Amino acid sequence: MKVLVTGGGGFLGSAIVKRLLGEGHAVSILNRTDYPAMAALGIVCHQGDLADASAVERACEGSDAVIHVGARAGPGLRRADFRRPNVDGTQHVIDACRSHAIGYLVHTSSPSVVHAGADLEGADESLPYPAHHAAPYPQTKAEAERRILAANGPGLRTVALRPHLIWGPGDNHLLPRLIERNRAGRLRLPAPEKKIDTVYIDNAADAHLLALEDLVGEGRSAGKAYFISNGEPRPVIEIMQLLLLAAGERPKIGRVSPRVARTAAITVEAIWRTFRLRADPPISRFIVEHLETAHWFDLSAAERDLGYRPGVSVEEGLKRLAADWRAGR
Numbered sequence: 001m002k003v004l005v006t007g008g009g010g011f012l013g014s015a016i017v018k019r020l021l022g023e024g025h026a027v028s029i030l031n032r033t034d035y036p037a038m039a040a041l042g043i044v045c046h047q048g049d050l051a052d053a054s055a056v057e058r059a060c061e062g063s064d065a066v067i068h069v070g071a072r073a074g075p076g077l078r079r080a081d082f083r084r085p086n087v088d089g090t091q092h093v094i095d096a097c098r099s100h101a102i103g104y105l106v107h108t109s110s111p112s113v114v115h116a117g118a119d120l121e122g123a124d125e126s127l128p129y130p131a132h133h134a135a136p137y138p139q140t141k142a143e144a145e146r147r148i149l150a151a152n153g154p155g156l157r158t159v160a161l162r163p164h165l166i167w168g169p170g171d172n173h174l175l176p177r178l179i180e181r182n183r184a185g186r187l188r189l190p191a192p193e194k195k196i197d198t199v200y201i202d203n204a205a206d207a208h209l210l211a212l213e214d215l216v217g218e219g220r221s222a223g224k225a226y227f228i229s230n231g232e233p234r235p236v237i238e239i240m241q242l243l244l245l246a247a248g249e250r251p252k253i254g255r256v257s258p259r260v261a262r263t264a265a266i267t268v269e270a271i272w273r274t275f276r277l278r279a280d281p282p283i284s285r286f287i288v289e290h291l292e293t294a295h296w297f298d299l300s301a302a303e304r305d306l307g308y309r310p311g312v313s314v315e316e317g318l319k320r321l322a323a324d325w326r327a328g329r
Contacts, residue, residue, distance in 0.1 A: 002026045003212070004063040006050060006093065007070030008043070009035040011170055012108065012163070015205035016067055017043065023209070030059040030070065050089025053096075060096035065104035065216070067208055068093050068148075071141065073110075073173075075284040077272050079136040086140035087147070094151045094158075101155070104215040106208055107148040109160040111197075111227060111297065112138035117289050119194070124298040125225055135286035145225060152223035157215040160225040161207055164297065167243060168201030168317055169324035175243055182244055186282075188256040190292040192237035197229035197296040200317035203310040204228060210306040226302040230310045230317075233296035242314075246322040261288045 003020055007013040008029025020027045021041065028044035029035070039045045048055025050070050060066060072085045090107070097105050114123070115138060116130035129146070133139035145160045152158040167174055181187045207228045214221045241251040265285045272281050302308040312320070 001064040001216075002028070002062060003065045003067060004028045004030060004060055005067045005069060006030045006056075006059075006089075007068075007108075009033065009038060010069065011172055012166055012201065012204055013069040014038075014170070015201050016069065016208050019205045019209050028059065028063065030056065049085070050092060051084040053092045056089070056092040057096045057099065060093070060100050060102060063100065063102050065106070065212055066093060066097055066102055067106045067108075067212065069108045069208075071108070071144075073137055074280050075135060075137070075286050076278075076280050077136065077269060077284065078278060079139070081278070082136040082140040086137075087143050090144035090147055094147060094156075097151075097156055103156060104212060105148065105151070105156060105158045106211045106215065107145065107158065107160045108208070109145040109148075109162045109225060110138065110141045111162045111164045111295060112290070113142035113145050113162070115290070115293075115295065117293065119294040121195070121294050121296060122298050123227070123295070125227065125301050134289050135284060137286065149223055149225060157219050157222040159211045159215060159221040159223070161211055161228050162225060163199045163204040163207065163228040164295070165196065165198040165239075166201055166204045167198055168321055170201065175247060178240060178243060179247055179249055182249055182252055185252055187240065187251075187253045188261070189237055189240075189253060190256055190258040190261040190288060192253070192255060193235050194292065194294040195233040195296050196236050196239060196294065197231070197233050198239055198314070199229045200310070200312045200314070202312050202317075203230060206311060207302065207306065207308050210308050214306055220305040224301075224305070226306065226308075227297035227299060228302060228308065229297055229299065230312075230314055231299050232310075232314045233294075234314070236291065242318055243321070246318045247325045248322075258288070258292045261292065
């Protein structure tokens with residue numbers, strides 16, 4: 001098949017691209033920046049912004065399927081900065097699929113779309129979207145997911161995947177930020193014992209290919225959303241410690257009361273809004289909300305409909321991460 005991967009140069013996107021190439025698919029990518037190394041592999045590289053409908057149209061032309069990974073993530077507070085890529089960009093992908101008669105669309109969503117501020121323990125896909133989200137990222141991702149699922153129908157099969165906290169070799173987001181905060185002595189947790197799910201990068205990429213295979217085949221997943229993780233929930237402090245140790249760091253993780261953390265988040269957000277700061281705030285209600293609650297998920301739907309089973313355990317993934325980190329230093 002000819003498959004376009006939006007955000008194909010990113011951490012998850014590039015892992016999906018490698019898996020697609022390994023299975024003999026012809027791959028193209030759409031990114032805001034250029035990736036000469038990918039072009040050297042025979043990948044067609046389109047440069048453009050998801051918010052630019054014409055750029056998305058051009059990139060989609062000639063494709064049989066699209067895996068829509070590209071999005072803006074983070075704790076930023078300016079809704080417009082998230083709406084353009086996450087909502088408008090997703091609508092542009094849907095429109096381009098329809099105009100070019102592309103039959104299959106796999107969308108990368110997030111478990112945060114159903115996080116309402118309380119513990120999620122063994123949560124499944126029956127959870128509704130909350131009436132309010134704590135930040136623009138989950139709010140816009142929820143709207144994008146709704147549009148993806150609503151677009152499912154004759155001529156276009158769609159599915160949304162919700163991978164949770166992706167990590168592994170090549171991570172340019174989660175682990176670098178964790179290391180930076182650890183070295184600065186700014187890792188403080190309001191509820192270190194709360195269990196959370198994560199997903200190793202290869203498992204997340206595998207889930208996307210399984211979803212595409214199902215859409216092309218039986219289509220059991222069409223019009224549905226699925227949680228994706230390693231299925232090994234652990235206390236958040238343990239996850240952070242293990243990731244830091246794999247990167248050769250000495251964990252320095254402290255504790256802060258939930259009330260103090262929430263007060264700090266409200267204060268920082270007020271400052272950011274008053275001065276209209278565009279950079280991500282160092283703390284926000286969105287961050288605190290996720291650090292003080294459990295969030296781990298029931299994977300039985302993904303197992304049943306997609307045949308998804310994590311192929312790389314947390315233990316094995318940590319070994320691979322440590323080896324990769326040492327080799328890169």
